Amino acid sequence: MNEAAALPADVEAMTYEQARDELVSVVTRLEAGGASLEESLALWERGEALATRCESWLEGARARLEAARAARSDSPD
Template identity: 75%
Template sequence: MTDVTDSPASEPSAPEQAEVSGLSYEQARDELVRVVSELEQGGATLERSIALWERGEALARRCEEWLLGAKARLDAARAAASDDGSTA
């Protein structure tokens, strides 16, 4: 008897294997929402669930990178604005 969990259908698809480093914040966030939804629905094999969890972790890190970068830019802009204001 063949074990169906070893079938290619249980493997993550090519888009799921794509690098997250090139994703915009919105793309990463939207895909993360989809991954979480799929995990919450249940019914996935253990292997598929682990792959989804790993992908979700990578997407969450990418979102955090974007947010930290945005915060750094805002902090720099505020610092520049306060420097301009203090010299006037």
Template identity: 70%
Template sequence: MGFVSDTPEKQEPTQTYEQAREELADVVRRLEAGGLPLEESLSLWERGEELAELCRHWLDRARERLAAAQPTD
């Protein structure tokens, strides 16, 4: 899915946010262009879902870091 794990509890992405976003945009372009066999379209859709999850992971981590950096009242 785009993660590497030393242990089941700790998973680290193998792609940066930017790499995942760029690949996701390519997947979307290919799907929108159409003309692909059904099986290839399904594979692309599944890859797109994986990439979207990876992007969410990176964005969630960024939000956590921003929240931790903000002063508390």
């Protein structure tokens, strides 16, 4: 199953920084407690989607760095 396809459209459109900042907010709200079970579950699901989005950005950045390193090592000095 492709996790990226399962992300809500608004999360899929986020930059890394937007997803990270909202994820921090979600975690803070969960840690504070006081939310109903239903609210907590919705927050948890949102946090999972945001974490997946952040990971996808980081994987893309990692791949770009590896490609740049490979290109540099393949080029003559």
